Amino acid sequence: MDQILVGFAKAFQLIVSFDPEVMEITGRTLAIAVLSCLVSTLFCIPLGSLIHFRNFRGKRVLINVIQTFYSMPTVVVGLMIFIFFSRVGGPFGVFNLMFTPTIMVIGQVILISPIVLGLTVAALSGVEKGVFETASSLGASRIQATLLVIREARYAILSAVTLGFGRAISEVGLALMIGGNIAGYTRVITTAIAMETSKGNVELSIALGIILIILALLVNIILNRLQQK
Amino acid sequence: MVLIETVNLSKKYAEREVLKNVNLKIERAEVFALIGPTGAGKTTLIRILDLLEAPSSGQFFFNGEDVSSHQVDRLALKRRMSYVHQRPLVFNMNVFDNVACGLRWRHLNSSIIKRKTEEALDLVGMASFRNGSAKTLSGGEMQRIAIARALVTEPEVLFLDEPTANMDPVSTAKVEEVLAHIINQRKTTIIMSTHNMSQGQRMANRLGTLIGGELLQTGTVSDIFNQPQNRAVAEFVGVENIIRGVVEGKDNELASIAVNGEKITAISNLPVGEKVDVLIRPEYIVFSSTPASGSARNVFKCQVNRINTIGSSVRIEATCGFPLLGVITVQSAQELGISIGKEIYASFKATAIHVIKRWN
Numbered sequence: 001m002d003q004i005l006v007g008f009a010k011a012f013q014l015i016v017s018f019d020p021e022v023m024e025i026t027g028r029t030l031a032i033a034v035l036s037c038l039v040s041t042l043f044c045i046p047l048g049s050l051i052h053f054r055n056f057r058g059k060r061v062l063i064n065v066i067q068t069f070y071s072m073p074t075v076v077v078g079l080m081i082f083i084f085f086s087r088v089g090g091p092f093g094v095f096n097l098m099f100t101p102t103i104m105v106i107g108q109v110i111l112i113s114p115i116v117l118g119l120t121v122a123a124l125s126g127v128e129k130g131v132f133e134t135a136s137s138l139g140a141s142r143i144q145a146t147l148l149v150i151r152e153a154r155y156a157i158l159s160a161v162t163l164g165f166g167r168a169i170s171e172v173g174l175a176l177m178i179g180g181n182i183a184g185y186t187r188v189i190t191t192a193i194a195m196e197t198s199k200g201n202v203e204l205s206i207a208l209g210i211i212l213i214i215l216a217l218l219v220n221i222i223l224n225r226l227q228q229k
Numbered sequence: 230m231v232l233i234e235t236v237n238l239s240k241k242y243a244e245r246e247v248l249k250n251v252n253l254k255i256e257r258a259e260v261f262a263l264i265g266p267t268g269a270g271k272t273t274l275i276r277i278l279d280l281l282e283a284p285s286s287g288q289f290f291f292n293g294e295d296v297s298s299h300q301v302d303r304l305a306l307k308r309r310m311s312y313v314h315q316r317p318l319v320f321n322m323n324v325f326d327n328v329a330c331g332l333r334w335r336h337l338n339s340s341i342i343k344r345k346t347e348e349a350l351d352l353v354g355m356a357s358f359r360n361g362s363a364k365t366l367s368g369g370e371m372q373r374i375a376i377a378r379a380l381v382t383e384p385e386v387l388f389l390d391e392p393t394a395n396m397d398p399v400s401t402a403k404v405e406e407v408l409a410h411i412i413n414q415r416k417t418t419i420i421m422s423t424h425n426m427s428q429g430q431r432m433a434n435r436l437g438t439l440i441g442g443e444l445l446q447t448g449t450v451s452d453i454f455n456q457p458q459n460r461a462v463a464e465f466v467g468v469e470n471i472i473r474g475v476v477e478g479k480d481n482e483l484a485s486i487a488v489n490g491e492k493i494t495a496i497s498n499l500p501v502g503e504k505v506d507v508l509i510r511p512e513y514i515v516f517s518s519t520p521a522s523g524s525a526r527n528v529f530k531c532q533v534n535r536i537n538t539i540g541s542s543v544r545i546e547a548t549c550g551f552p553l554l555g556v557i558t559v560q561s562a563q564e565l566g567i568s569i570g571k572e573i574y575a576s577f578k579a580t581a582i583h584v585i586k587r588w589n
Contacts, residue, residue, distance in 0.1 A: 130318045137279055137312035138331040139382060141304055148330070152321050 007206025014207055015214075026211060029188040032101055033169040034219075036108035040116045041161050048120030049146055053132075063121060069114035077111050078177030085178070099180035104188075107174045112164035119160030123153040155227050162223045169216055189215075231293075232257040232386060232418050233278060238287035240273050240442075247273050249442045250287070255420060257385075260412055262433035263422040264453075266465060270442040271422035272315065275388045278420065279312045292385075308335065311379035315391040317371035319363035324355060327363045327374055331382040349381035352414075353407050369400025373407055380411065387411075389421035393428065401428075408432060426466060430454070438462045455510075456583050463508050463585070469554045470509040473587065476501050483526075483579060491550035494526040495582035504587040513581035514555035516545065517574050518565055525576035529553070533571045536562070543567070549575055 014022045051062065085103060087093045097103040127149050135145035150157070172190035179186035181195055189212045197205040233255040240248040247270045255261050263271045276282045277289065280296065280303055289296045291306060311331070319327050329346040337345075350356040353373040358366065363374055372392060379387055392408065393401040405428065412419065412432065423429050429436050430450050437447040438457075446458045457463035463471055474488040476499050484497040486507055493507055515521060520528050531547035538544075543562040545555050553575055557565075565573060 128318060130314060130316065131320065133281060134312075134314060134318050134320075135330070135334075136307070137281060137310075137314075137388075138334070138378060139304075139308040139311075140330075140334045144334045148320065 003202050004206060006203045008210065010203045011207035011210040015211065022208070022211065024184070025187055025189055025192055025208075026215065028101065028186075029169060029190070029212070030215060030219075032104050032108065032175075032188060033165060036105050036112060036168045037116075037161060037165045039105065040109050040113045040164055044113055044116040044120050044160075045150065045157065048117050048124060049150060051117075051121050052124040053146060053149075063118065066114050066118040066121070070118060072111065072114065074111060074171045074173035075177060077107055078174040081107050081110070081174075081178050098178060099182060099186060101179070101186055104175055104179045104186060107178050108168045108171070111171060111174060112167050115167060116160050116164040119163065120153075120157055123156030123160060124149060126156055127152045158223055158227050162220060165219060165223070166216060169212070169219075230257045231255070232259075232291070233420070234290040235278075236288040236290075238274075238277065238284050238289060240270070240277060240282070241285040247442050248277075248284070251439075251442075251444045253437060253444060253447070255386075255418060257418055258416040259435060260419045260433045261421070261435050261437065262429035263420070263437050263439050264426055264429040264465070265422075265424065265439035267424055269424075269439045271424075271439050272390050274439065275312070275390050275420065275422055278386075279310055279388050280307050281312070308382070309385045310388065311382060311384035311386075312388040313372070313375050313379045313390065313392055315394050317368055317375050319366065319371050319374055321364055322362075323359070324350070324361055324363050324366075324374055325359040328378045328381050331378060335382065345381050345383075349377040352380065352411065353377040354403075367400065369396055369403055372396070372400070372404050376404070376407060376411075380415075380417070384417065386418040386420065389419065391422055391424065393423075393425070405431070426454075438465060440465060457508065457585070459585060460506055460587075463506070463583075467510070468508045468583075469511050470507075470514075470552075472507040472509070472551050472553075474505055474507050476503045476505055476584075484584065486584065489551045491529065493582065494579045495584050496579050497584035499584060499586060505584050506587050508583040508585065509553075509577055509581060511544070511554045511556040514553065514575050514577050516547075516555055516557055516561070516565060516567070517576065520574050521576040523576070524578065526579045527582075528574055528576040531573055531575045533567060533569055533573060536567060536569060538562075547573065547575060 051059065081103065084090050085092045085098050087096065087098060131152050132145045132149050135148045140148065170190065172194055175188050175191050176194065179191065181187050181191040189208050193205045193208045231254050235251050235253045238248060238251040239246065251274060263274065265271050277284050294301060296306065320330065325346055328349050329342050332342045332345055347356065350359055353376055355370065355373050355377060366374065393404050396404065411417065421432065435447065436450060436453045438445050438453060440461045446453060446462050454466050457466055457468060460471060472488050474486040474493065476484050477487040478485040479501055482496050482498065484495055484499065486493045486495060486505060488507065495507060499505055529549035531549035531553060533545060533547050535546040536543060538559060541559055542556050543559055545557065545567060547553050555575060
């Protein structure tokens with residue numbers, strides 16, 4: 001119990017003193033999670049719309065596969081990326097991306113995209129069937145009618161993005177495997193917590209954990225504000 | 230000038246044929262109502278005319294242009310039409326944006342959008358709701374917004390699919406008032422569907438009766454209601470006395486029709502020996518306690534079988550050698566002392582009868 005209280009005190013101290021290392025790790029954590037979320041959203045919304053609006057053979061199976069990947073273990077994604085991007089024998093090894101923030105973004109995009117994509121398809125399916133047709137009968141082109149349906153599903157889509165962000169900011173296995181937890185370069189809050197805990201520095205881990213939760217809370221408050229608009 | 234024309238238009242869903250060879254011509258600025266029971270194909274026909282569905286066969290011309298032709302710019306054509314769906318559907322945005330969206334899709338400038346949207350909201354009496362969320366409105370208010378949204382783009386033709394279905398009488402009256410105002414103010418061609426015959430009668434210049442996917446009769450309100458061309462139309466438009474008979478004799482236009490051993494005199498040009506249906510609207514039958522001495526050619530002694538009071542009118546079912554249904558006021562029923570089993574006289578004029586050829 002004392003450790004938790006000390007952790008709270010330490011977190012408070014680290015935040016108010018703008019501890020340079022903590023600020024740097026926090027900034028990187030936020031940047032990687034936000035960027036991953038943004039990239040994922042940018043391609044999942046059009047792709048989700050395509051899946052929703054087009055009728056094709058195997059559509060149901062595809063949606064089931066996407067939903068299965070919701071629970072994909074982060075270490076499995078890490079392993080696959082390791083195999084593909086390894087400098088020794090990996091097909092994309094030439095890009096020299098292993099243990100860089102870029103590969104962490106790629107990994108997180110792969111990790112969260114099934115969630116954002118699957119929930120976008122579900123969000124679009126939840127829009128009243130007549131919306132597209134009504135827009136169409138009022139003179140909207142296919143693209144204009146599609147954009148209207150996306151607009152109608154905006155709250156549910158934002159929830160999908162929020163969930164994706166939550167998974168991106170909180171995962172540790174992937175960041176550790178492909179980022180390498182390099183101080184000043186790829187270290188993020190979750191990998192720092194794992195490392196400090198293994199070193200027995202529990203108070204600092206608790207402090208970093210609290211900062212992570214505050215960060216997630218702030219981002220969720222912003223996204224909720226957007227939902228209410 | 231003909232704005233819309235269909236030639237042998239048919240639509241099939243799998244093996245079910247929902248429209249069968251529909252031939253229809255709608256003049257510019259006409260208000261045309263498709264009437265028919267639920268499931269008759271009215272919505273399907275309107276959806277085809279609004280280019281939301283393609284017909285299985287047949288042709289559809291808009292302003293003389295074959296719509297099925299590949300040269301036709303379907304989006305440009307669609308933008309000359311508007312459609313108000315049966316179930317009021319508004320978008321999750323405020324009332325102003327709901328009405329303005331059609332104009333925004335046409336990339337008009339913002340001052341024109343503002344002016345036209347405000348005019349449309351005024352037209353449907355919803356200007357005070359402009360900043361409110363459309364999703365919080367009642368069904369009737371939503372439908373008025375849907376009408377404003379459809380009208381704001383000034384379409385050449387407005388499709389209304391059962392615009393007051395599932396609405397309470399007060400909302401129905403308000404929506405009808407808005408539509409009547411539009412019909413009087415603008416020269417928009419309106420094609421509406423309704424299963425409410427009196428609504429069709431009130432709003433339209435011309436009616437088309439669609440039953441079982443077939444356009445059985447088109448004509449003025451008077452044509453459809455007083456001279457239905459077949460039994461199905463007669464039944465739908467509320468002719469409750471449809472009596473089978475055979476033309477037995479002719480005297481110029483006057484035909485004597487044998488009905489269950491009785492004779493009904495009616496105006497008909499059908500030949501002697503023709504099997505016919507005799508159609509008499511219940512409201513044209515006069516009941517009296519003694520044989521009527523007026524000009525009615527048909528007077529029958531009847532026995533009352535059933536009495537049913539609905540509001541201020543009384544429906545009387547009687548046997549006059551053939552079954553006959555009449556409607557009189559409660560006051561008349563009291564004066565006649567109508568009761569079950571009582572003998573009364575029913576009379577109706579030859580001109581009140583419409584005779585159609587029977588096909589089976």
